[in-house]
Amino acid sequence: MSIFFVTAAGTEVGKTVVASVLCHQVRALGKRVRAVKPLITDFDKDCPEGTDTALLLEAQGLEVTPETIADISPWRFRAPLSPDMAARRENRTVDFEALIDYCAGQQRGDADVLLIEGIGGVMVPLTENLTVTDWIAVLDVPAILVTGSYLGSLSHGLTAAEAIRTKGVSVAAVVVSESPENPVPLEETVDTLRRFLRPIPVLALPRLDAGADAWRDAPDLTKALMPVF
Numbered sequence: 349m350s351i352f353f354v355t356a357a358g359t360e361v362g363k364t365v366v367a368s369v370l371c372h373q374v375r376a377l378g379k380r381v382r383a384v385k386p387l388i389t390d391f392d393k394d395c396p397e398g399t400d401t402a403l404l405l406e407a408q409g410l411e412v413t414p415e416t417i418a419d420i421s422p423w424r425f426r427a428p429l430s431p432d433m434a435a436r437r438e439n440r441t442v443d444f445e446a447l448i449d450y451c452a453g454q455q456r457g458d459a460d461v462l463l464i465e466g467i468g469g470v471m472v473p474l475t476e477n478l479t480v481t482d483w484i485a486v487l488d489v490p491a492i493l494v495t496g497s498y499l500g501s502l503s504h505g506l507t508a509a510e511a512i513r514t515k516g517v518s519v520a521a522v523v524v525s526e527s528p529e530n531p532v533p534l535e536e537t538v539d540t541l542r543r544f545l546r547p548i549p550v551l552a553l554p555r556l557d558a559g560a561d562a563w564r565d566a567p568d569l570t571k572a573l574m575p576v577f
C-alpha cells in the first residue's frame with residue numbers, strides 16, 4: 349500500500365482538490381484508493397454537501413451518508429476554526445492518540461493507495477501542544493505538500509517544507525495548485541520551488557473548472573508519486 353499525508357502551506361490552497369484528483373487518477377489506473385479526512389471543522393451535519401468529507405467520498409465513488417461520513421471523518425466540529433479551538437467550543441478535545449490509532453488502522457486496510465488529508469496548514473494546532481506536523485511525524489508517512497501560486501506563496505511553501513522536514517517528515521512531492529490570482533506564470537513559481545527543493549518533485553496543477561469531470565483536465569500526478577504505477 350502507498351500511503352501519503354496530504355498537507356499544505358496553509359488553509360484553502362488545494363489539499364482536497366489534489367486528493368480528489370489523485371483518487372480519480374488512481375481509480376482510472378484500476379487501483380483501489382481510500383481517502384480519509386479524519387478531522388474536519390466547519391462541518392454542519394445537516395448540510396454535508398460540498399465539505400471535504402463529501403468531496404473525498406464522491407471522488408472515491410462512494411455515497412455521502414451519515415455512515416460513510418463517520419467512517420472517513422470520525423472527528424467533526426462545527427466551528428470554522430483550528431481543530432483545538434473548534435473542539436473547545438464544544439467542550440471537547442482532539443484525542444491525539446485516538447487520531448493516530450485511527451490512521452494506523454487505515455494503513456491495515458486493503459486499498460492500494462491511502463490518502464490522509466490533514467487540516468489547514470502544517471503548523472495548525474490540534475491540541476494544547478501538538479500540531480499537524482506532529483501528526484504526520486508520528487504516523488511516519490511521506491507528505492504531499494500542497495501550496496499555491498499567489499504572491500507570497502514561495503515563502504509559505506518553502507517555510508512549510510522546512511517545518512515538516514525539520515520534524516523528520518519526508519516530502520514525496522510538492523504540488524502547486526494554481527491560485528485564482530498569480531503574479532507570474534504558474535511554471536515560474538514551480539521552477540523557483542524546484543530550485544530550492546531539489547530533488548523533491550514539484551508538480552503544477554493548473555486551475556480546474558468546477559464540475560465532477562474537471563479532474564480529467566489535470567496533469568497526471570500519480571507518476572511522480574507512485575513510480576511503481
Ligand SMILES: Nc1ncnc2c1ncn2[C@@H]1O[C@H](COP(=O)(O)OP(=O)(O)OP(=O)(O)O)[C@@H](O)[C@H]1O
Pocket residue numbers: 356358359360361362363364365366400467468469525526553554555556557
Ligand atoms: N487547481 C485548482 N483549480 C480550481 N480550483 C481550485 C484549485 N485549487 C484550489 N481550488 C479551489 O480553492 C478552494 C480551496 O481548495 P481546497 O478545498 O482543495 O483547499 P484545502 O487546502 O483542502 O482547504 P482546507 O484547509 O479547507 O481543507 C476550493 O474552492 C477549490 O475548489
Ligand SMILES: [Mg+2]
Pocket residue numbers: 362363364365400465
Ligand atoms: Mg480540504
